[in-house]
Amino acid sequence: MVIIPLFANLETEKDPVIQDRSFNLLFDVAKAVSTADALAEELSESPDILTQVLGIVERVLNSNVQNMAKNKESSQRLTEVLAEYLSNREIIVCGINDVIDERWEAWPAKYVIMLIDMLANHLVLQYECGLCDSLGSDVRERIFTLLLCLTADPITGRLG
Numbered sequence: 001m002v003i004i005p006l007f008a009n010l011e012t013e014k015d016p017v018i019q020d021r022s023f024n025l026l027f028d029v030a031k032a033v034s035t036a037d038a039l040a041e042e043l044s045e046s047p048d049i050l051t052q053v054l055g056i057v058e059r060v061l062n063s064n065v066q067n068m069a070k071n072k073e074s075s076q077r078l079t080e081v082l083a084e085y086l087s088n089r090e091i092i093v094c095g096i097n098d099v100i101d102e103r104w105e106a107w108p109a110k111y112v113i114m115l116i117d118m119l120a121n122h123l124v125l126q127y128e129c130g131l132c133d134s135l136g137s138d139v140r141e142r143i144f145t146l147l148l149c150l151t152a153d154p155i156t157g158r159l160g
Contacts, residue, residue, distance in 0.1 A: 003029065004052045011063035019060070024051050027095040031102050050088055050111050058118045061092050065125050093142040100146065119143045
């Protein structure tokens with residue numbers, strides 16, 4: 001897909017409005033791509049569209065967490081940067097939630113596992129970096145809520 005390479009360095013974008021609109025587009029792609037197309041691309045040598053989208057989202061979700069944690073108490077400006085950063089992360093988590101709501105049952109386990117790993121790894125990274133204060137609490141709450149809503153159907157073996 002032509003549009004995916006445009007977002008390869010989205011984590012370096014400084015304008016939160018551009019990031020927000022980019023995420024909306026990426027999540028629209030994730031919702032629209034058919035599972036058959038994704039599986040057909042899986043047989044090719046290059047990563048499929050969903051893997052590329054989820055990779056970009058994960059890079060942005062986790063970008064700069066460690067640097068911000070190191071400088072956490074250095075200035076008032078950092079508080080503003082953290083608030084902006086976490087606002088974008090909240091948008092990402094909401095977008096992931098929307099994708100899961102719409103595509104969950106149609107996706108193969110590979111993508112479901114990627115999403116769960118992405119969210120769990122972000123939680124671990126926040127805690128490891130000491131970002132446990134109120135600034136990150138909205139993002140953590142949304143991730144925990146999303147993860148706790150997942151249930152396994154013992155009859156079909158599917159998550160829902």
